[in-house]
Amino acid sequence: METDYIKLVEELRAVILQCYADIILLETFDKLSDIEKGSSFIEFHLSYIVKMDLALNVYKICIDKNKSANTIPKLVNCVNRDFKDDKMFEPIKKNKMDKLLENELKEMRSTFIAHLDINHNNKSIQINSIKTVVMNAKEDYNKVCDCDKLPLLKGYRINDKELYMIKYEVSLGFGIMLAKIK
Numbered sequence: 699m700e701t702d703y704i705k706l707v708e709e710l711r712a713v714i715l716q717c718y719a720d721i722i723l724l725e726t727f728d729k730l731s732d733i734e735k736g737s738s739f740i741e742f743h744l745s746y747i748v749k750m751d752l753a754l755n756v757y758k759i760c761i762d763k764n765k766s767a768n769t770i771p772k773l774v775n776c777v778n779r780d781f782k783d784d785k786m787f788e789p790i791k792k793n794k795m796d797k798l799l800e801n802e803l804k805e806m807r808s809t810f811i812a813h814l815d816i817n818h819n820n821k822s823i824q825i826n827s828i829k830t831v832v833m834n835a836k837e838d839y840n841k842v843c844d845c846d847k848l849p850l851l852k853g854y855r856i857n858d859k860e861l862y863m864i865k866y867e868v869s870l871g872f873g874i875m876l877a878k879i880k
Contacts (some may be wrong), residue, residue, distance in 0.1 A: 707851055708854065712840060719864050722762065722865045723872060727872070728825075735851070736818075753803060754807060757806075761800055761804060772843070774792050840856060
């Protein structure tokens with residue numbers, strides 16, 4: 699049974715880390731001066747691509763209700779279901795997503811990201827709100843990896859050192875990329 703979880707965890711891990719990299723890119727981009735960013739078209743285009751990627755990935759791992767979707771809530775529910783009869787198992791408690799933010803992400807995904815609905819209303823979501831969702835998703839994901847009933851998953855845990863390295867590499871890489879463009 700534990701090996702069934704590995705593929706699910708590997709996929710979710712990759713997307714969580716991608717979301718974190720997107721957040722770091724956006725935060726780094728916001729710190730640059732107008733001169734460092736280049737033209738307003740480039741600024742808009744790069745931030746647009748990263749924001750859409752981030753919003754879609756958060757939707758995929760936290761909200762998607764498709765029965766075949768691999769999401770953090772489904773993973774937690776699956777672990778809780780598989781071990782519910784074990785007296786030594788303490789069910790994993792999930793972080794709750796703000797309903798307003800969840801509804802905004804759903805609307806963005808269905809009217810703007812996945813489709814170019816002519817009636818979309820250009821919703822925008824603050825990066826700090828999305829960052830909170832991503833960090834809560836990471837926390838819930840790590841709770842599954844820390845489950846005593848699934849010891850093989852401990853090696854898939856996302857730790858602070860790994861997040862620091864992503865922050866360092868994304869920030870450095872972005873700076874190098876900007877320097878080469880000029």
